[in-house]
Every structure is written in structure tokens, then in C-alpha cells.
Amino acid sequence: xxxxxxxxxxxxxxxxxxxxxxxxxxxxxxxxxxxxxxxxxxxxxxxxxxxxxxxxxxxxxxxxxxxxxxxxxxxxxxxxxxxxxxxxxxxxxxxxxxxxxxxx
Numbered sequence: 001x002x003x004x005x006x007x008x009x010x011x012x013x014x015x016x017x018x019x020x021x022x023x024x025x026x027x028x029x030x031x032x033x034x035x036x037x038x039x040x041x042x043x044x045x046x047x048x049x050x051x052x053x054x055x056x057x058x059x060x061x062x063x064x065x066x067x068x069x070x071x072x073x074x075x076x077x078x079x080x081x082x083x084x085x086x087x088x089x090x091x092x093x094x095x096x097x098x099x100x101x102x103x104x
Contacts, residue, residue, distance in 0.1 A: 002104040003033055010091035013084045014104060022078065023085055024101075026052040034102035039092065042099055046089040053082050 001017035015023070021031040027045040029035065037045060092099050 001033075003101050004104045005085060005088055005099060005101045007088060007092040007097045007099045009095040009097040010088045013088050015081070015085070017103070019078065019081050020101065023049065023082055026082075027089075034100070036098060036100040039096045039098050042089055042097075043093045045099075046086065046093055049082060049086060049089065053079050053086070 003015050003017050003020035005013040005015070005020075017033065021033065024031045024033075024035075027049045029037070029045065089099065091097075
């Protein structure tokens with residue numbers, strides 16, 4: 001499943017469903033897809049997501065791996081996967097816009 005985030009202040013963002021749900025929960029949302037948040041809720045959700053990512057919880061949310069597996073792993077951390085959504089939420093907060101997301 002893919003999830004598309006939409007707001008009138010930014011281009012659409014498409015993410016894998018499991019990653020999108022993780023980020024939604026970090027924002028303080030239930031993780032329900034489809035759903036939305038009104039413009040007044042966006043700044044608080046953005047702050048929670050930034051705090052989670054900056055605090056290292058984003059990397060802790062990934063499953064622990066042994067050293068051999070880490071050496072061969074070329075996956076993208078949740079911290080980097082969150083950046084497009086942080087940009088979208090920042091734009092929505094600046095322009096006071098609602099944010100919606102749905103299955104693609």
C-alpha cells in the first residue's frame with residue numbers, strides 16, 4: 001500500500017504505507033488511512049514529528065540488527081524518510097492549510 005499526503009501549500013508526497021503509519025503515530029495521530037488534520041492541528045503535529053526525529057526515536061523505531069547485517073544494509077533511515085513529510089507539514093503550517101492523506 002502507498003499513502004499520498006496532500007495539502008494546497010505543497011506538492012503531494014507519496015510514501016510506503018508502513019512508513020507513513022509510523023510517521024503519523026509519531027505526529028500523535030492514530031495512523032488511520034485515509035484521514036486528515038485541520039490547519040490548526042498541523043503545527044503541533046509538526047513539532048511532535050520533529051521532536052521524535054531529532055530525539056532519535058525515529059531510528060529506534062526500526063528493528064534492531066546485528067553488526068553483520070548493518071554492514072550490508074543500504075536501507076534509508078526513518079529520519080531521512082520523514083524529511084519530505086516535514087517539508088509538507090512546514091509549508092502547510094506557514095500557509096495555514098489542512099493536510100489530508102489517503103491510500104494510493
